[in-house]
Amino acid sequence: MFRARTLSLAITALLVSAGAFAQAPLQSGLVATASDGQRSAKFALPTPNFTLLPxxxxxxxxxxEFKVEWQGVLKLSRSGRHTLHADAKVFVDGKEIQGRPTQLEAGERALKIEFTRKPGATARLQLQWESEHFAREPVPHTAFGNRELAWPGSVEEQLAAKGASPAPLQEFHRLTRQLKCGECHEFYGPAKRELEGAEAPPSLTDAGNKLRASWLARVLVDNKRVRPWMKLAPEHGGEAARPLVNLFAQQAGAELGEGATVPPPSPTHVAEGVKLLGKGEGGLACINCHDFAGHRSAGDLRGPDMTEMHARIRTDWLLRWLREPSRLQPGTAMPAFFSDMPAAQAQAKMAALASVLAGGKSLPLPEGLLEGPQDYRLVVRDEPVVFRTFIADSSTRSIAVGLPGGVSYVFDAEQCRVRFAWSGEFLDVTKVWTGRGGGQAAALGKRFFTAPDGHPLRIGNPDVEPTVKFRGYRLVNKLPEFDFEVNGVPVRQRVRKATAEDSLDWEFELGPTNETVWYMTRTGIITTFASGIGQSENGRLRLTPGTRRFEVMVSQGKGRAN
Known part of the structure; x- marks a missing residue:
């Protein structure tokens, strides 16, 4: 009995000891340990960023005059070479890496930031990062965590204490709690009230990097409304909110004032820029979702007036938004117009948009801003129409192409291949441009080709599905040429309407490789190719070594209605 009880107590002690060392749950934000040489303070905030005036x-x-050390974890969703930028010392997993590209593995990485305030100067810290997966940007608050302290702590007594220093970071969180900003707005976490659709107000989490000080003053103090269909509760705004005009930028580590800007467009650039906003040829149809100079949007969805965007939004934030909107606001209906373009082409178009928006209320109305019922069918006339969209039977990175002559197809940028083709009319985009947007386009007419599963090209082993990576597309004589990689080998594909009825010509141009290249012919797909380009083996074509360019004509026996 004595031995059994002793063993039981020992096991219990071991269990208690193990529990004592269990890992604490991960909380948001980082923990700061700061000192001015006489006193010290330990506290948590959602990010390490700040802009402090003398x-x-x-x-x-x-x-x-202080020194501060931030500690916690940096959460990485993907492995890769990352570069962290800050006017401070930055350590990841114990190694100082600021400004140097460093391979970091996905998961939780130990993070430490050391900063020393210089006497009498404005102090600014904003941790930024970049990698091969995304362009340089401030590290979002969702990438930080710690297992020691929660934020925000109670700071009212410390702020009111005799001899307390002005402390914008704590004052910002005190004031936003007092004004109940988090009741309706997403603010370093979900809003307390569940508001959906047109009634959901914008997120305030990144407002310091996004909005100009003059616009914040108009909204917070003067009750300016960028979304006139929304109402602000009486206890919000007014003189009580005036300090937030600067505090939003200060707690984000952003430049105070108006931030980055661009000059208004020259008269010669206005017409070209406004064309991008409209629904005509070469336009992005921005007016389908956004109001313009007081005119309601051409579609059912209403977004902020485009002629006020330059007055509202800092240019650097706008360019990041245009490049990858879902990265800044997951689930947004804003299309990623430029994600599949070559970088230089995308940068030029985004710069043109930012420039024309600087014209503000003086801009002429874009083409397609009409009152009354709208026809949401895209019509192909004498020139090809290229339209990035969501569409059934393809991925979310689909590119629909309508060719003159009544033949259309969908290229899947995720799988780097043509998914299907049809004859007749092009697209009905009603669900893309109305309601909340983001719905699927519908192919009109009769489908005559549906690609079987798997990529048609093989590099090396023909029995193994290759790894593909989309590199963008370019327009040559107004026809798209798709660039991608198959097992690391560059490939360019051109798609044209074939002379035969309900058929497509595919032209492939290959980069150099020492591996055998195969083209997979499939049951039910009629594939025609020139003699001499290769040898057919067991339902697949082995290309002649050294072949860099070849064409095939594909069709499918019996068409079916979409």
Whole structure:
């Protein structure tokens, strides 16, 4: 009995000991340990960022000259070479890496940031990152975590204490709590009230990097409305909110004032820029979802007036938004117009958009801004029409192409191959441009080709599905040429209407490779190719070594209605 009880107590002690060392749950934000040489403070905030004017401190209990060390974890969703930028020392997994491309593996990485305030100067810290997966940007708050402290702590007494230093970071969180900003707005986390659709107000999490100070003053103090269909509760805004005009930027580590800007467009660039906003040839149809100069949007969805965007939004934030909107706001209905373009082409178009928007209220109305019922069918006339969209039987990265002569097809940029083709009319985009947007386009007419599963090209082993990577497309004589890689080998594909009825010509141009290249012919697909380009083996074509360019004509026996 004595031995059994002793063993039981020992096991219990071991279990208690193991529980004591269990990992604490991960909380948002980072933990700061700061000191001014006489006093110290330990606290948590959602990010390590700040902009402090002379006389201001990182904490009310500390003098303006301080040292601070932020600690926690950096959460990475993908492995890759990352570069972290900051006017501070940045350590990841114990290694100082700021400004140097460093291979970081996905998961939680130990993060430490050391910063020393210089006497009498404006102090600014904003941790930014970039990798091969995304362009340079401020590290979002969702990438930070710690297992020690929750935020925000109670700071009212510290802010009101005798001799307390002005502390914008703590004052910002005190004031936003007082004004109940998080009741309706997403603000470093979901809003407390569930508002959907047109009634959901914009997120405030990144407002310091996004909005110009003059616009914040108009909204917070003067009750300016960029979304006139929404109402602001009476306890919000007014003089009580005036300090937030600067505090939003200060807690984000952003430049104070108006931020990045561009000059208004020259008269010669206005017409070209406004064309991008409209629904005509070469336009992005921005007016289908956005109001323009007081005119309601051409579609059912209403977004902020485009002629006020330059007055509202800092140019650097706008360019990041145009490049990859879902990265800044997951689930947004805003299309990623430029994600599949070559980088230089995308940069030029985004710069043109930012420039024309600087014209503000003086801009002429874009083509297609009409009152009354709208026809949401895209019509192909004498020139090809290229339209990035969601469509059934293809991925979310689909590119629909309508060719003169009544033949259309969908190229799947995720799988780097043509998915299907049809004859007749092009697309009905009603669900793309109306309601909340983001719905699927519908192919009109009769489908005559549906690609079987798998990529038609094989590099090396023909029995193994290859790894593909989309590199963008370019327009040559107004026809798209798709660039991608198959097992690392560059490929360019051109698609044209064939002379035979209900058929497509595919032309492939291959980069150099020492591997055998195969083209997979499939049951039910009629594939015609020139003699001499290869040898047919067991339902697949082995290309002659050294072949860099070849064409095939594909068709499918019996068409079916979409």
């Amino acid at each position: 006389g201001e401190s990182i904490h009310p209990a500390l003098k303006p």
